[in-house]
Amino acid sequence: MAAVAETVVRELRAICGEDGVIADPRQLVVYECDGYMMEKNAPDAVVLPRTTQQVVDVVKLCAAHKLPVIPRGTGTSLSGAVVALDGGVILCTSRMNRILKVDYRNRRALVEAGVPNLWITDAVKARGLMFAPDPSSQPSCTIAGNIAFNAGGPHTLKYGVTTNHVLGFDLVLPNGEVVWLGSEFEGGEEVDGYDLRGVAIGSEGMFGIITRVVVRLIKAPQAFRMVLGAFHSMDDASQAVSDIIAAGIIPAAMELMDQPITRAVEEGYHVGLPMDAGAVLILELDGLEAGLDRQLRRVIEIFGKNHVRSTRPARTEEERADLWKCRKRAFGAIGRISPNFVTQDGVVPRTKLPDIMRFIYDICKKRGLGVANVAHAGDGNIHPIIFYDERVPGDVEKAYECSIEIVRKCIELGGTVTGEHGIGVEKADLMAVQFGADDLDAMKRVRRVFDPDGRCNPHKMFPGGARRLTFKPKKQAAV
Ligand SMILES: Cc1cc2nc3c(=O)[nH]c(=O)nc-3n(C[C@H](O)[C@H](O)[C@H](O)COP(=O)(O)OP(=O)(O)OC[C@H]3O[C@@H](n4cnc5c(N)ncnc54)[C@H](O)[C@@H]3O)c2cc1C
Numbered sequence: 122m123a124a125v126a127e128t129v130v131r132e133l134r135a136i137c138g139e140d141g142v143i144a145d146p147r148q149l150v151v152y153e154c155d156g157y158m159m160e161k162n163a164p165d166a167v168v169l170p171r172t173t174q175q176v177v178d179v180v181k182l183c184a185a186h187k188l189p190v191i192p193r194g195t196g197t198s199l200s201g202a203v204v205a206l207d208g209g210v211i212l213c214t215s216r217m218n219r220i221l222k223v224d225y226r227n228r229r230a231l232v233e234a235g236v237p238n239l240w241i242t243d244a245v246k247a248r249g250l251m252f253a254p255d256p257s258s259q260p261s262c263t264i265a266g267n268i269a270f271n272a273g274g275p276h277t278l279k280y281g282v283t284t285n286h287v288l289g290f291d292l293v294l295p296n297g298e299v300v301w302l303g304s305e306f307e308g309g310e311e312v313d314g315y316d317l318r319g320v321a322i323g324s325e326g327m328f329g330i331i332t333r334v335v336v337r338l339i340k341a342p343q344a345f346r347m348v349l350g351a352f353h354s355m356d357d358a359s360q361a362v363s364d365i366i367a368a369g370i371i372p373a374a375m376e377l378m379d380q381p382i383t384r385a386v387e388e389g390y391h392v393g394l395p396m397d398a399g400a401v402l403i404l405e406l407d408g409l410e411a412g413l414d415r416q417l418r419r420v421i422e423i424f425g426k427n428h429v430r431s432t433r434p435a436r437t438e439e440e441r442a443d444l445w446k447c448r449k450r451a452f453g454a455i456g457r458i459s460p461n462f463v464t465q466d467g468v469v470p471r472t473k474l475p476d477i478m479r480f481i482y483d484i485c486k487k488r489g490l491g492v493a494n495v496a497h498a499g500d501g502n503i504h505p506i507i508f509y510d511e512r513v514p515g516d517v518e519k520a521y522e523c524s525i526e527i528v529r530k531c532i533e534l535g536g537t538v539t540g541e542h543g544i545g546v547e548k549a550d551l552m553a554v555q556f557g558a559d560d561l562d563a564m565k566r567v568r569r570v571f572d573p574d575g576r577c578n579p580h581k582m583f584p585g586g587a588r589r590l591t592f593k594p595k596k597q598a599a600v
Pocket residue numbers: 155156191192193194195196197198199202203214234255256257258261262263264265266267268269270271272273274275324325326327329330331332452453541542578
């Protein structure tokens with residue numbers, strides 16, 4: 122470590138304590154990437170503050186030394202949004218994980234930035250409430266990470282994304298100033314003037330560090346119906362998705378899985394998924410008990426019109442929980458069949474799902490790579506999971522090319538670069554495909570209001586700044 126950084130580490134220890142700073146290169150390896158493994162670089166140090174004041178002091182210290190600061194929750198990002206491309210200090214809020222106050226009457230909670238998403242619902246479910254956004258990573262991802270990406274999840278179709286459920290939060294600006302954006306815990310829901318809360322949601326850690334958040338809680342549904350439909354083909358399943366929406370039914374969730382992912386999940390978790398089905402649709406209805414059976418019958422009827430091979434309604438709460446567990450652990454199941462994978466996150470209009478699926482299979486096949494697909498089908502949000510082996514020369518590049526071409530195709534089909542996983546370093550260049558120079562310039566100017574020096578999470582989101590494939594595959598034969 123450079124001499125200047127050693128001094129900085131001593132000062133960081135004075136702020137966060139001995140156990141609140143990681144500077145040993147062997148330990149820093151853990152922080153060299155997030156869930157996107159194609160771009161790696163270790164920071165000079167990681168700090169694990171416990172209070173807003175510690176965050177302020179760290180940020181001021183970094184400002185004095187002109188060091189980059191990279192806010193991090195639990196690093197489940199899939200777009201390289203927490204890679205310290207120029208080194209610097211990763212400021213990890215995972216120890217700020219307390220639920221500070223719950224106001225049941227006004228249905229809101231004040232929580233620290235590093236509280237895992239699922240803990241919020243766990244804390245209030247006994248009182249019939251929940252925090253609606255439910256990324257599949259919800260047992261581990263943090264509320265601040267959700268805000269920075271405006272995260273969604275399987276239930277986005279009915280309940281919306283993070284921005285619909287976060288009322289306000291504080292932000293430690295890169296100069297150390299603390300500002301509160303949106304409504305405060307004790308205040309009303311609406312604030313006058315510009316909605317800076319909304320502006321900062323989705324800013325990928327480039328505006329400052331969130332330390333406390335006021336979330337909206339909603340009443341948990343009275344009842345659920347869940348059904349699994351096994352279809353001959355992706356085309357049939359996709360058509361069923363469109364037909365259900367066209368029939369005026371808004372399911373709480375509609376999750377599509379293709380054959381490779383269904384096989385991987387079944388082989389991993391053994392819940393009786395049909396491994397020979399062309400595609401599987403997991404559909405959940407929720408709301409008042411009265412009327413749900415009628416909606417379910419209508420859904421099954423629509424499945425039938427689309428040549429469904431079999432339908433399996435969940436008969437008990439355990440069966441429902443099992444199906445959700447499978448879907449939410451789908452990425453984990455891939456670990457058994459491929460040493461590495463990259464997950465994409467484009468969006469297409471719902472009716473274009475069959476087109477994008479065909480495209481995905483074609484280009485991966487052309488490059489000799491395997492692929493499995495899950496999709497938040499109701500939102501047209503695809504998640505192709507492309508398999509590669511970083512030890513095989515050329516594999517990383519091929520997977521990267523497939524991944525980028527898929528997103529380009531999403532845009533061509535009338536979609537967008539990301540549904541929920543953010544831009545990070547991965548899709549920074551693709552922003553120029555979706556947006557014109559004027560749009561990007563306007564975004565950069567907004568960013569400068571919060572971070573004039575561009576030190577907070579640099580090289581993310583905007584074209585040109587991010588390095589590409591700094592990670593070189595090791596020259597080693599595949600096993
Ligand atoms: C298995 C798996 C399933 C997933 N499923 C979904 C899904 O269904 N929906 C979905 O939206 N995403 C999903 N993701 C992606 C990811 O989990 C989410 O985007 C999540 O919001 C990231 O939270 P995190 O705490 O891990 O943030 P990190 O990965 O640590 O950081 C993500 C971004 O947040 C910023 N950030 C973190 N903390 C702060 C802070 N305190 N202040 C300011 N900025 C901060 C970082 O700088 C970075 O830009 C999934 C990931 C995995 C691995």
